[in-house]
Amino acid sequence: MNDIARERNIHRTTIAAALERAGVAQRPKGMNAEQVDQAVEFYVSGLSLATVGSRLGFTARTIRAELLKRDVKMRPRPGW
Known part of the structure; x- marks a missing residue:
């Protein structure tokens, strides 16, 4: 996710929020x-x-x- 954020020049939390809105499963934290x-x-x-x-x-x-x-x-x- 960090690589994508750097490529697009946006914050990783923006990507995470978009993935969540789209219903994409993310790996559990911790x-x-x-x-x-x-x-x-x-x-x-x-x-x-x-x-x-x-x-x-x-x-x-x-x-x-x-x-x-x-x-x-x-x-x-x-x-x-």
Whole structure:
């Protein structure tokens, strides 16, 4: 959606509103409980936040936020 907004020089919320008016189904916002469970499992097994996010279709930032809600201890970032 962001790419389309840039191409048309309009805000992404304008596109979202037009899609909603047209009855186009949009993906749910945020992660459901099963996705968070899977993210916890992946992260605890040693995968990075970025890898977990790629596998589940979310950003590393979203994954981190959801894991913190579940009180999952974050590993230090490499090089920090």
